[in-house]
Amino acid sequence: MRSFTARDPRTGVHDWRGQALDPAEVLEVAARLRAAQQGWEARGGASRLEVLRAFAQALRRHAEPIGAALETDTGRRRIARLEIDSVVGSIEAWARVIAADAPPEWIQGRGLPSVRHTAAWKAYALVGVVSPWNFPLLLGMIDAVPALLAGCAVLVKPSEVTPRFIAPVMAAVAEVPELAAVFAFVPGDGITGQAVVDLADCVCFTGSVATGRKVAVQAAGRLIPAYLELGGKDPLIVLEGADLDAATDAALRGSVLSTGQACQSIERIYVARPIHDAFLARLVEKAQAARLNWPDITVGEIGPIIFDRQVDILSAQIADARQRGARVLTGGEIETHGGGLWLRPTVIAEVTPDMAVMRDETFGPLLPVMAFDTVEEAVALANDGEYGLSAAVFAAALDEAEAVGRRLEAGAISLNDAALTSIFYEAAKQGFKCSGLGPSRMGEDGYRRFLRRQALIANTARPLPLAAFSEEGST
Incomplete structure (x- = not known):
């Protein structure tokens, strides 16, 4: 042994x-x-x-x-x-x-x-x-x-x-x-x-x-x-007309539940340009309100980083985004409390598709947000990558979300919500691509x-x- x-x-x-x-x-x-x-x-x-x-x-x-x-x-x-x-x-x-x-x-x-x-x-x-x-x-x-x-x-x-x-x-x-x-x-x-x-x-x-x-x-x-x-690099597409309060609730929960340490976490967010700024402002407000469950484990929503090696990946993606011109609006710094490692929800704006945070699996509470101009552009961005585990679409109506969801290359599509496969197990699905x-x-x-x-x-x-x-x- x-x-x-x-x-x-x-x-x-x-x-x-x-x-x-x-x-x-x-x-x-x-x-x-x-x-x-x-x-x-x-x-x-x-x-x-x-x-x-x-x-x-x-x-x-x-x-x-x-x-x-x-x-x-x-x-x-x-x-x-x-x-x-x-x-x-x-x-x-x-x-x-x-x-x-x-x-x-x-x-x-x-x-x-x-x-x-x-x-x-x-x-x-x-x-x-x-x-x-x-x-x-x-x-x-x-x-x-x-x-x-x-x-x-x-x-x-x-x-x-x-x-x-x-x-x-x-x-x-x-x-x-x-x-x-x-x-x-x-x-x-x-x-x-x-x-x-x-x-x-x-x-x-x-x-x-x-x-x-x-x-x-x-x-x-x-x-x-x-x-x-x-692995996954799940996208969330938010279309013009979507309920911003509901969409930001789902985006935050889908990204940072379990400190983002879940394969079906939302790891990149694409928002229609006319509503981008309003979406981002609400998301930042909600992300800032999320609490670490330290020192009292019975309080708060954000737990520690379980596997310490994951800290290097998170830090590298945040640093790469900053160096390439992105703005970190919340979180962004690894914190040490009681010897454990923690990261608050980290909303990142002005990201581009070539950044590591938009390309590589994160497995942590990072929320990079990018604007798009057309549905075709959003679909292309969401499908650009080696992963196809799951995805999400928010729209004013379910049929509009469904129409976009059917064009995505992923095994499960959450409509007007995010990361539903983590709480709903009845729908069969397969992983696409890698x-x-x-x-x-x-x-x-x-x-x-x-x-x-x-x-x-x-x-x-x-x-x-x-x-x-x-x-x-x-x-």
Whole structure:
């Protein structure tokens, strides 16, 4: 084993030490899960659902230590508790998807009427999940829950940046022996994560584009599917006639909730020139009113920067914008409080498309605002880039917002709001461009992706003899 440490983002102190599992140890866990998977799949969907419901109750019983660990991991209290609530709620949400999934019927053949066919679904034996640090519990379970309900065994490797929650969650898992047989977390680093990808039959990864490419290559070498949810540079377009109070509310929340440490955060804002100045003034006013949750974690809206390396990216983008002539109207300076690193909502005006803050993923509370003259220009600016995770459009009417949204190259478009995929999970969507690979993790697709389709083909007549294909009589 290799030891690793974790940093408390509110104090800046590396006050946690754990052991990273080596590949041989990951293999032992994977083998145990595989041995139980066939029995798990054979239970049937209704039985598996009851086991997951028992797990939900165990999570509720362990909510205090899990929430406390997530709070220390991320520096957030309310969102830490919402992660637990979201996982519990997702089990019933997936139950509704499964209930609406009617058994496939036999279909009469068109080319050969005596032949009919139907489908059967076979679960991947072992699903590997490699999850990120920004929502440590939720973004591991968003893949694990539907995979378990589909009949898979699941092995989750969380980020080494936020590992404290693993122990109390596994205590909850242990209270449900049927689940513990097919579900486990493995703490560790990149080597541990690579071992998971080497052992799984299907892999889910959430994280950066750079690491996602490596996971995709590793999975492709083994000819297994890789479902990737990667980075974003989500645009918000505000059209003339939009409700400025509503638009600025959505822009601020969509940009700085969770201190902007979310892949679907709004990271660039394009505003119609006639309303640009009024929009900017309201946005600045609201951004200035946002409070750090320091020193009291129960007060305020802006938490600390979880991963200290992210500070270099944020500082570099702000400096680049300033050097190229942009004006920083709020925030803009990394603050140190109690040893933790903080950044207030940072509204940046007079930005240009070539600036890093408009081109590269930020993952922080930066709000660059740029004016546009025509809808065509706004669409072109929003589509200019390597990312296509999600986007947003504000307009006077929903049909106007929809018309523009349909022209954007992104997997999910929020209309007259922003970052709706963070709070609404029912709509299936995929990442465009470099933002993802594979089926949606939301909607029915989020469940189906863990099942391989098997065709059952039945002949209701006498099988054709070899003589039916004799060369005699051919021309």
